[in-house]
Amino acid sequence: SYLNKWIGVYEGTSHSWITSPTGNAMVTTNTYSDIFIEVKKNNKDSILTLVYKDKYNNITGQGDYKILPSGYYHSEWGSGSSYGTISIRFDSTSLSYSSYQKCGIPCDSGKRSYLRKK
Numbered sequence: 001s002y003l004n005k006w007i008g009v010y011e012g013t014s015h016s017w018i019t020s021p022t023g024n025a026m027v028t029t030n031t032y033s034d035i036f037i038e039v040k041k042n043n044k045d046s047i048l049t050l051v052y053k054d055k056y057n058n059i060t061g062q063g064d065y066k067i068l069p070s071g072y073y074h075s076e077w078g079s080g081s082s083y084g085t086i087s088i089r090f091d092s093t094s095l096s097y098s099s100y101q102k103c104g105i106p107c108d109s110g111k112r113s114y115l116r117k118k
Contacts, residue, residue, distance in 0.1 A: 002069050003041055003048055006090045010037045012115030014097075020107035035060075037095060037115055050088075050097075081105045093117050 014035045019028040034055040042049045042064055052061040065073045071090035078084055084101040093116060100110040 001041075003046065003067060005092070006048065006067070006071065006095070007039050007041055009118045010039065010095045010115035011035075011118050012095075012113060014111055014113040016109070016111045018103075018107065018109040020103075026106065035113060035115070037097070037113075039095070078102070 012035065014033045016031045016033070017028055019026055021027075036053040036055075036057070038051040038053065040049045040051065044064070046066050046068075047064050048067050049062065049064050051059060054060050065088055067073050067088070067090065073088040074086070076083070076085045081102050081104050084099070086099045087097070089096045095113075095115045095117070097113040097115075098111065100108065102108050
């Protein structure tokens with residue numbers, strides 16, 4: 001299957017942020033983390049399971065995604081103050097992941113990760 005070429009462990013840095021109102025100003029808090037993503041084949045058609053781990057190998061999340069033969073996944077939901085999106089892209093040596101979520105009218109949060117295959 002075309003999914004086999006993306007199975008493995010990826011290592012890199014993740015940038016997370018949240019922007020929210022504080023008093024009369026908008027404040028953005030940025031966090032940078034060293035992370036690992038283990039990519040496993042799922043028993044469902046065209047699905048890969050991504051297991052997110054921090055630098056101490058603690059699992060911090062998991063998701064199942066239907067990856068196209070091009071190595072791409074994209075999903076959007078909601079609208080206005082509840083809009084969100086996830087995008088995943090594989091190439092021969094790397095994985096990029098981005099997410100965005102509105103959390104009410106004035107705030108939003110997101111994550112961008114770029115990882116290299118180990």
